[in-house]
Amino acid sequence: MYRMLRELLRLGRVGETPPRTERDPSSASPLVFRHSLGIRHVDAGSCNGCELELNALGGPHYGLEQAGFHFAASPRHADVLTVTGPVTRHMVAALQDCHNATPEPRRVIAVGDCACGGGAFRGSYAVMGGVAEVLPVDLQIPGCPPDPDALLRGLLQVSGERING
Amino acid sequence: MPNPALRVLTDFRQWGTTLPVWSGRLCKEYWLLAAENIHAQGGRLLALWGEDRRTEEPGYLVHAAFLAETGIVHTEMIVDPAAASCPSLAAIFPGALRMERALYDLLGIRVGNGDTRPWLRHAAWPADQFPLRTDFCAENLVTTGDGDYAFVSAASPDAHEIPVGPIHAGIIEPGHFRFQVLGEEILHLEERFGYTHKGVERLLQGLDVDAGARLAGRISGDSTVAYAWSYAQAVEQIAAMQVPERAQWLRALCLERERLANHLGDIGALGNDAGLAFALTQFQALKEDMLRENQRYIGHRYLMDRVLPGGVGFDLTAVSVAALRSAGQALGTAVGRLQEILAEHGGLRDRVVRLGTISPERAAHLGLMGVAGRASGQPWDQRIQFPQPPYDQIQVRMTTATEGDVAARMAVRFLEIFESLRLQEEILRKLPGGNVRQPPDLRDAEGEGVGWVEGWRGEVFFWLRLEQGHIRRCHPQDPSWTLWPALEEAVLRDIVADFPLINKSFNLSYSGHDL
Numbered sequence: 001m002y003r004m005l006r007e008l009l010r011l012g013r014v015g016e017t018p019p020r021t022e023r024d025p026s027s028a029s030p031l032v033f034r035h036s037l038g039i040r041h042v043d044a045g046s047c048n049g050c051e052l053e054l055n056a057l058g059g060p061h062y063g064l065e066q067a068g069f070h071f072a073a074s075p076r077h078a079d080v081l082t083v084t085g086p087v088t089r090h091m092v093a094a095l096q097d098c099h100n101a102t103p104e105p106r107r108v109i110a111v112g113d114c115a116c117g118g119g120a121f122r123g124s125y126a127v128m129g130g131v132a133e134v135l136p137v138d139l140q141i142p143g144c145p146p147d148p149d150a151l152l153r154g155l156l157q158v159s160g161e162r163i164n165g
Numbered sequence: 166m167p168n169p170a171l172r173v174l175t176d177f178r179q180w181g182t183t184l185p186v187w188s189g190r191l192c193k194e195y196w197l198l199a200a201e202n203i204h205a206q207g208g209r210l211l212a213l214w215g216e217d218r219r220t221e222e223p224g225y226l227v228h229a230a231f232l233a234e235t236g237i238v239h240t241e242m243i244v245d246p247a248a249a250s251c252p253s254l255a256a257i258f259p260g261a262l263r264m265e266r267a268l269y270d271l272l273g274i275r276v277g278n279g280d281t282r283p284w285l286r287h288a289a290w291p292a293d294q295f296p297l298r299t300d301f302c303a304e305n306l307v308t309t310g311d312g313d314y315a316f317v318s319a320a321s322p323d324a325h326e327i328p329v330g331p332i333h334a335g336i337i338e339p340g341h342f343r344f345q346v347l348g349e350e351i352l353h354l355e356e357r358f359g360y361t362h363k364g365v366e367r368l369l370q371g372l373d374v375d376a377g378a379r380l381a382g383r384i385s386g387d388s389t390v391a392y393a394w395s396y397a398q399a400v401e402q403i404a405a406m407q408v409p410e411r412a413q414w415l416r417a418l419c420l421e422r423e424r425l426a427n428h429l430g431d432i433g434a435l436g437n438d439a440g441l442a443f444a445l446t447q448f449q450a451l452k453e454d455m456l457r458e459n460q461r462y463i464g465h466r467y468l469m470d471r472v473l474p475g476g477v478g479f480d481l482t483a484v485s486v487a488a489l490r491s492a493g494q495a496l497g498t499a500v501g502r503l504q505e506i507l508a509e510h511g512g513l514r515d516r517v518v519r520l521g522t523i524s525p526e527r528a529a530h531l532g533l534m535g536v537a538g539r540a541s542g543q544p545w546d547q548r549i550q551f552p553q554p555p556y557d558q559i560q561v562r563m564t565t566a567t568e569g570d571v572a573a574r575m576a577v578r579f580l581e582i583f584e585s586l587r588l589q590e591e592i593l594r595k596l597p598g599g600n601v602r603q604p605p606d607l608r609d610a611e612g613e614g615v616g617w618v619e620g621w622r623g624e625v626f627f628w629l630r631l632e633q634g635h636i637r638r639c640h641p642q643d644p645s646w647t648l649w650p651a652l653e654e655a656v657l658r659d660i661v662a663d664f665p666l667i668n669k670s671f672n673l674s675y676s677g678h679d680l
Contacts, residue, residue, distance in 0.1 A: 003506050014450050032430055041336045043541035045361040047469060047676045049386025054336045055430070059449035063172045089289035091339060092362045093310030095347065120383045125296055125303035126289060126364035145386070147466060 011060075013024075013090050019061035021161035023159050029160035030105045031140060033079055035068030037159050039103065040078035044095050045088035045127060047120075049145040050112040054082065057148040068153055075101040080158055086114040086127035091114040099135050111151065116140040167238050171202050174677040177238070178312075185236025185551055186615055193251065196242050200229070200257045208233040209532040209545075210258035211617075212626045212642035213265065215272040217298050219246055225274055227251050230615070230626060232344065234370040236551060237617065239628075244274055253278035260532050260647040262437070271297040271366070285359040285679060287311035290414070296367050297638075316355050319345040322351060331360045334666075338675035342664075349660040354653045369636050374400050374474050374607050377636050381627070382469050384641050385677030390416075390423040391620030391642060392627070392677075393472035398553075398616030399629035399639075400474040411599045412476035413554045418592045419468045421585040423623035426455050426467075428578040428585075431672050435575055436507065438666045439516040447503055448467040451496060458492055476602030490593050497586045504579050515569040521667030524569055531651050535623020537642045537671050540577045541569035547619040559591045570669040576640040581621075607634035622674065623648060643677030 023034065041054055058071060072078045075098045087095065099108070110131040113119035118129035124136055131137050142155040153163055167177050167187050177189040191199055200210075218226045225244040230237055244251050254261035255278045265276035266284035273295035274626040275281075283292070288309045292303060318326065324345050331339035339360040362458035365384055369377055381396035382389040394416050401408055429452040436444020456466040462485040463471055464478070471478050481489070506515055523533065528541035538545055547553075548561040564580035568575035602666035623644025630637045648671060656667050 003502075007447060007502060008443070009198070011447060011450055014453075016229065025371045032594060039675070042332055043336075043338050043361070045676070046338070047383045047386035048338055048674065049383070049389070051336050051338065051608065052387060052430075052467060056449070056453060058336075058520045059453050060446050061453045071336060085361065086363065088361055088363055089308045090311065091331065092308035092360055094339065098332055101481070120380050121365075121368060124364035124368045125306060126362050127252070128308070129621055144383075144469065145458075 008052065010100050013044055014060050015060055015063055015066065017155065018067045019163045021156050021163050024160055024162035027160040027162070029107070029158060030162070032105075033159040034161075035159070036078050037069045037124060037155060038072040038078045039069060039080050039082055039155070040072050040075045040098065041082045041084075041097055041157055043085055044091040044115070045084050045085035045121075046112065046114060046133065047140045050084035050115075053145045053148055053151060054084075054111070057151050062148045062152060067152065071160070076103065078102050078106070080107045080155070081107060082109045082111045083131045084111045084115050086121040086124070086129060087131055088127050090126070092128060092134055094135060108135050108153055109139045109158060110140045113144045116137075116142050119144065120138070166235055168202070168206060169235065169624040171199060171238065171416075174199050180402065180615065181405060182398070182615065183553060184615060184617055186400070187236065187242070188239040191240050191242050193242060196240070197252050197254070197257070199240055200231070200254050201240060202585065203231045203233050203255045206233060208238070208532070210254065210260055210626070210647070211237065212640065213254065213261055213268065214628065214640035214642075215244075215268050215274050215639050216630070217272065219268060220299070225249065225272060227268070227274060229254065229627065231398060232627065237615065239615070249273055250275045250277065252276070256462050258532055259530065260650065261652070264646060266631050268320075271295060275299060285362050287359055289362075296364060301367075314357055316357070317342045317353065319352065323347060325634050331499060338620050340675050344661060346661055349662070351656050351659055351661060351664070354656050356649055356653060358649070358675060361676045363676075363680065365636075365680045366640060371641050372636050373634060373637070374605070374631070377639070380473055381641065382472075384680070385643060385674045386467060386469070387427055388423065388620045388622060388625060388674065388677065389467055389469045390419045390472055391618045391625040393470070394420060395616030395618040395625045395627035396629070396643070397472055397474045398618070399614035399627050400605060400607070400631070402614035403612045403629065403666050404607055404610050406475065406603065408595045409476055409600040409603055410554070412601045414596050415477045415479070415481070415601060416472050417555050419463065419471050420618065420620070422455065422459060422589050422593070424451055425470055425496075425582060425585045425589075426459075427621045428582050429455065431669065432507075432578055433676055435517070435571070435666065435669050436513060438669050439513050441510065441513050444503070444507060444513075445671055451499055455491070455496070458489060462489055473602060475605045476600070478602065480601045481596070484609055486593050486596065490590060493586050493589050493593075497583065500579070500582055514572070516663070516666060517575060517670075520571045520659060520663055521670060522568070522570045523651050523655050525567055527568060528651070528656060531654070532647050535648065536574060536581070536621070537648050537651060538623065539563070539565045540573040542567040545624075547617060547624050555592065559588055559595070561588065570667055574670040597659065607631070620629060620644070622672070641677075641680070643674050645678040648673050649678065
């Protein structure tokens with residue numbers, strides 16, 4: 001235990017301050033999302049690159065929980081669905097089920113170039129070519145993959161915040 | 166060179182590559198004989214795929230690639246389009262079963278293995294349509310779910326069934342696991358995949374080599390370097406070109422950094438699955454530092470699009486080399502301290518020792534390689550047995566364990582972290598000068614090429630046929646094809662609550678498998 005404590009002290013505080021934000025008066029997001037978002041992630045056929053960055057977002061460098069956000073294990077506990085991948089035909093039914101299981105008010109974020117418009121897989125017989133082909137999308141976060149900072153800014157925006165600087 | 170008994174079956178020709186590859190066409194009668202011979206000599210099945218050659222030859226072409234003691238033996242066989250069937254290798258190499266089921270789903274060649282259930286196809290295209298046939302029509306496709314797959318079910322009223330997925334509770338890829346459970350104990354596990362099937366093989370057809378490289382690096386995002394490098398090897402072989410020496414060394418640097426980043430992430434996640442959040446935080450912090458170095462010095466956090474046909478898409482300055490060397494030394498020290506803590510942590514040891522065991526005998530039977538294979542006493546490592554430049558100049562040391570449990574897979578990862586750091590130091594110290602890319606001239610490039618790279622999970626194999634500088638047909642093979650069936654065995658007699666740990670200790674690819 002002593003050595004674990006020593007390592008914790010050695011690592012110190014690596015967390016970075018999240019972007020400064022204020023409530024965006026023009027945002028249509030419900031007030032209950034403010035500093036409190038449950039996020040359910042659905043991989044709809046990504047290459048796993050976006051998942052690596054979503055996992056990195058949960059790491060100690062990024063202030064995910066400081067911003068009041070957390071990943072939920074069930075859509076029943078979620079306010080936001082993050083969806084990655086070009087939406088394979090084989091994932092459409094599961095994705096729709098998951099969306100239906102998410103209580104309202106809810107938001108959908110398309111994460112990564114594939115989710116935004118099919119990306120590298122656009123035009124394949126096996127994909128729909130983006131989340132918007134299947135679900136109403138509230139925000140797109142492009143990138144291949146988008147880095148954790150871009151993900152955090154997107155989540156803040158969906159929670160009704162405006163980023164100052 | 167293939168052994169004499171194999172050379173009796175057909176004429177094998179050696180490919181024009183530094184990889185040891187021999188290729189031969191077999192008649193149907195010899196298909197199984199060749200596989201039996203390779204198996205009897207201790208060989209493994211690397212990949213199995215098919216190709217629609219009806220316009221050029223009298224039918225379909227089925228390919229198999231094996232790893233024998235002297236290198237890769239590639240065999241092919243013409244399949245009559247009227248019968249569209251071929252004999253099964255699954256009785257010899259168990260890993261062939263799913264590849265053969267996929268061969269039917271994608272190309273419509275029925276393999277007599279007794280399992281006619283679809284594997285990669287759910288309901289997205291009709292059962293009588295085959296995407297890799299040239300006459301496949303990609304219109305009016307549907308998106309209905311896959312509710313009627315015939316899972317093996319338990320007959321006992323005492324057993325109960327737990328369906329898991331395709332969407333999982335964590336931030337991971339989709340797939341379905343069907344458990345048959347007696348109380349807490351797992352009696353049977355059946356995997357169902359194909360959810361992330363993106364039609365990669367068909368999508369690659371017709372692309373030029375550069376567009377193909379971009380897509381190849383996105384078949385499995387966590388192994389982008391391994392895929393891009395194996396694809397580049399295949400292209401460079403067809404173009405009969407030499408890659409600048411500096412580029413070869415920089416490719417190896419990327420491959421080892423990809424291995425490091427994934428192993429760091431996996432060890433942290435394993436700790437977390439055992440309730441040790443300390444490990445997750447510490448290793449996530451180390452991994453994030455590495456990713457930032459990747460971005461800063463190499464140009465992408467996960468090193469996508471860094472390895473290109475003809476070389477690499479970045480160069481290192483002397484300052485970058487010095488920074489990466491000193492970061493590597495600091496990482497080694499930090500991981501060493503954490504390894505000591507984890508090795509002596511009773512709570513963690515209780516969870517991972519003798520859990521999810523695959524004995525060396527079963528591992529040999531299943532043809533395991535990569536991290537999971539080496540943790541079960543299977544000393545396969547392409548970098549050591551068939552070293553390609555620069556690995557022929559920086560001897561890699563084999564890391565193995567024999568216990569075959571979750572603890573062994575963790576231990577092998579730790580050893581590989583130290584080994585990759587040592588290799589990184591050697592690479593950076595000895596990095597030769599010169600160009601980093603010689604763009605290939607591919608206007609008239611024709612022919613077949615193979616690539617073969619020891620990725621962090623195991624070996625990634627790529628076969629490619631170019632016509633006039635464009636991809637005619639290609640087949641990438643992820644090690645997960647062979648490793649996933651081992652997970653079904655590893656969980657038996659363990660409890661459901663330990664499944665996440667066992668699964669994570671393999672950490673196999675869905676996207677690379679589903680294609």
